[in-house]
Amino acid sequence: MTDQVTRGAYIHIPFCDHICYYCDFNKVFMKNQPVDGYLDALAKEMAYYAAMGPVKTIYIGGGTPTALNEEQFERMLSDVSHYFGHDALQEFTVEANPENLSGGKLELMKRYGVNRLSVGVQSFDNELLRTIGRAHNAENARDTIQRAQAAGFENITLDLMFALPGQTEEMLHQSLETALSLNTPHISIYSLQIEPRTIFYNRMKGGKLRLPGEDIEADMYGQIIFTLEKHGLRQYEISNFSRSGYQGIHNSLYWHNEEYYGIGAGAHGYVNGKRYANAGPVKKYISLVGKHGFSEASAHAVTVQERIEEEMFLGLRLMRGVSQSRFLQKFGRHIKEVYGNQINRLKSEGLLEECGDYIKLSTKGIFLGNNVFEAFLLS
Ligand code: SF4
Secondary structure, X not given: OXXXXXXEEEEEEOEEOOOOOOOOOOOEEOOOOOHHHHHHHHHHHHHHHHOOOOXXXXXXEEOOHHHOOHHHHXXXXXXXHHHHOOOOOOEEEEEEOHHHOOHHHHHHHHHOOOOEEEEEEEOOOHHHHHHOOXXXXXXXXXXXXXXXXXXXXXXXXEEEEEOOOOOOHHHHHHXXXXXXXOOOOEEEEEEOOOOOOOHHHHHHHOOOOOOOOHHHHHHHHHHHHHHHHHOOOEEEEOOEEEOOOOOOHHHHHHHOOOOEEEEOOOOEEEEOOEEEEEOOOHHHHHHHHHHHOOOEEEXXXXXXXXXXXXXXXXXXXXXXXXXXXXXXXXXXXXXXXXHHHHHHHHHHOOOEEEEOOXXXXXXHHHHOHHHHHHOOOOO
16 A cells, blocks of 8 residues: 555644743644644544545644643544554654653553654753753753653654754754764754744844854854764754664655645645645634634645745755656656756856766755755746
8 A cells, every 4th residue: 555655644733831932833832722622623634634545654743742631642642543544654753842751651652653753852951951941951851762762662853953042062062972872863953043923033133142153053063964974873854864764754755745634723734736724823723623624724736836946945955865857757857957057057166966866965055055945946
């Protein structure tokens, strides 16, 4: 069955029991929210999408999925497994935060077939964790990962951040060393982006946020690539590093521009050539699902030109790059017929390379990804 199954399912749990200072995800403070009503609606929306066909990956993200209590958590996993579980499922990931990943929740995930954990660590420096408003400390994070490993979860990815306020290269080095000592086969690491409607945005506007400059940020990124690669975690995407055989399968769907169901408040999906966004506010989401069985608030049929652009933006994030033969097969045109000028210019500037069938970022291009991506906008 899996050869024909190409889609994934992203399921969003928008609840958090505290709000981090940098966060612009679709999330809501959990207290007084209609969590059980939300889980009812989620099950109904899962039924709607499951009827369109099976998936090869499931990714439960948030918000904070592990903020649910054990009863709610079990109910959610049982519904997901009922609608999307099957023996040939390739990957079933749940995002977990150190402060609320209990032994009971680890057991439940084992029981319902979760085979990959994504742990939101961000840093192993307690001062930095306080600065960015996280609810856990470094000891909680280490302990959580070790408990998950002892419970039989081998495929664990850590989320880390860099270019944080007050962070030095030495502090980053210490966090990387601690992360590596835990021996997880995958690490994702993102630089802090200051987004509107966040506490950090307001502090920045008030001149109260001290961030490392662009040069230090680039040095940090270089340090990350060097350190992780030296320890056998190969960079396979701009922000992702893994041991052989542990690349994230669900996220690879996005980078390969494949389709996925987006289920839950504020989730985005891509189904039958259409990208859609679900209603974000929890009560609106519940009401829409009650009426229609799904919660689409906006949708857009992706044009061929947009698909071509996305193929480049998303594919070039991968270190392997964009396959010329796959491009031809998908769009019936050679990549150089569409992008010959851009490819030649970026190659001459040392930002792109051609490697067999693939067009890929050069080492210099990896540091200047956004400049490269924007060259592939066709209008
Ligand atoms: S970063 Fe995660 S835990 Fe923090 S507020 Fe955002 S969604 Fe919640």
